[in-house]
Amino acid sequence: MLLPGRSDLVLDGVLKDFVANGYAKLGRVLSSEAAAVLRERADALMLGEIQYPGLFYQHDSESGRYEDLEFGAGWVGPSRNYRKLEKLELDPLFLEWIENPLHRRIAHRLLGKKVSLYRAVLWNKASRAGMDLPWHQDDGVFWGIDRPPSLQIWTALDDAPESAGCVEVLPGSHHKGLASPLGGTVRGDRLSEVDAEAGRVSLPVKAGESILIHNHVWHRSGRNETAQARRAIGIAYLAGDTRCTRKRRSPREFKRVFEERE
Numbered sequence: 001m002l003l004p005g006r007s008d009l010v011l012d013g014v015l016k017d018f019v020a021n022g023y024a025k026l027g028r029v030l031s032s033e034a035a036a037v038l039r040e041r042a043d044a045l046m047l048g049e050i051q052y053p054g055l056f057y058q059h060d061s062e063s064g065r066y067e068d069l070e071f072g073a074g075w076v077g078p079s080r081n082y083r084k085l086e087k088l089e090l091d092p093l094f095l096e097w098i099e100n101p102l103h104r105r106i107a108h109r110l111l112g113k114k115v116s117l118y119r120a121v122l123w124n125k126a127s128r129a130g131m132d133l134p135w136h137q138d139d140g141v142f143w144g145i146d147r148p149p150s151l152q153i154w155t156a157l158d159d160a161p162e163s164a165g166c167v168e169v170l171p172g173s174h175h176k177g178l179a180s181p182l183g184g185t186v187r188g189d190r191l192s193e194v195d196a197e198a199g200r201v202s203l204p205v206k207a208g209e210s211i212l213i214h215n216h217v218w219h220r221s222g223r224n225e226t227a228q229a230r231r232a233i234g235i236a237y238l239a240g241d242t243r244c245t246r247k248r249r250s251p252r253e254f255k256r257v258f259e260e261r262e
């Protein structure tokens with residue numbers, strides 16, 4: 001699925017930027033053919049043409065407002081307006097992308113010899129739809145793990161210009177850890193304290209481009225005002241010995257995706 005030569009991409013500069021700023025563009029890494037195949041597969045999953053027990057669905061709200069999302073509704077029938085699908089690893093095509101050799105190198109450099117998967121998500125904004133996803137961090141009590149996660153690799157399946165709701169980040173905001181112990185959405189008073197609006201950086205990309213996103217960097221995305229869907233895959237990797245801390249249900253076992261021989 002990778003473009004020729006991309007599995008050997010020189011990583012030093014990218015990883016330095018990632019550590020300093022909380023994000024870094026990898027450039028174009030996914031081939032056009034593979035992007036087309038994954039777009040088609042994403043649609044087949046949203047339309048229920050291919051189904052996997054355990055695949056997680058969350059539909060966009062009727063109003064297009066994040067506050068009106070219905071949590072827990074799951075699959076609500078065939079629709080191109082799902083906001084996100086999780087557990088993409090159940091699908092062999094998406095699993096191939098999750099486990100590609102470039103991701104393997106990056107994950108080993110940042111997380112160590114053993115690497116697990118926390119989540120693999122389809123982030124979808126249908127044409128002239130989707131929502132303003134507020135500033136947030138991807139960690140906190142709901143993540144239920146014994147240490148802060150840090151590595152996410154986000155890859156565009158479609159062009160994602162600003163008008164399609166590309167990802168925006170606040171560079172360096174990951175250095176202070178979680179804005180609140182709950183994690184997730186960053187409160188308005190914290191945003192005004194640092195003037196997030198003024199410091200934001202938009203990350204428009206073409207289909208096939210990837211971005212490293214630190215779980216703690218404040219990020220958000222807008223509505224898709226274009227005639228084309230804006231689909232992307234976001235993969236959160238974990239150091240292999242990360243444990244699930246949830247108590248009410250049996251702890252999750254995180255799927256091992258990469259292991260370097262000792």
Ligand SMILES: O=C(O)CCC(=O)C(=O)O
Pocket residue numbers: 123133138152154165166167213219220221232234
């Ligand atoms: O793709 C998006 O719109 C949101 C991505 C995101 O929030 C994430 O990868 O954590």
